[in-house]
Amino acid sequence: MLTRRRVSAPAVRPPACLAVLWVAAVLMAPAWAGTEVDSIAAPPGVRPGDAANGRAIVVDRQRALCLLCHSGPFPEAGQQGSLAPSLAGAGQRWNAGQLRLRITDGRRLKPDSIMPSYGVIDPAPQVARRYRGQAILSPQQIEDVVAFLSTLRD
């Protein structure tokens, strides 16, 4: 018959740094798995989004150009795009973290997307000189757009 042996205090205790490594491994697992990441947190220093400003950014035809591809509940905006899903109900389909990732860097989810990664600096030489070295939208502007899209519930 097997008797259970009492194991007294292990001679070699795992050093505390192993615990730290484990926590890091658990936290990093989605990133290592590649496609598992579906949402991102707001970067430090960003204020809660201003939905009214976010709406102004979405309908602006000079910079973000969302309505080149998307349509949505924007009666004043005239011609709207049909290359992408309507933004109506976006806040129902996606939570803030998911919207933030899709606007900041949708190409992380779909590398061949035609939608620009608004929060990523594009090193391409064809980027107009005045826009080089900067993302299309700042983290704060993205936060405002996220706040606005979150209000689109149907």
Ligand code: HEC
């Ligand atoms: C050049 C075209 C284009 C532009 C400009 C564009 N998008 Fe998109 N967007 C797409 C396409 C296409 C998809 C569908 C997913 C894919 O193929 O990448 C998409 C997906 C999305 C989604 C997820 C849609 C859903 O509900 O399934 C959101 C949210 C979104 N875009 C928001 C925006 C916002 C906000 C802007 C402007 C800041 C913008 N997009 C600009 C093409 C565009």
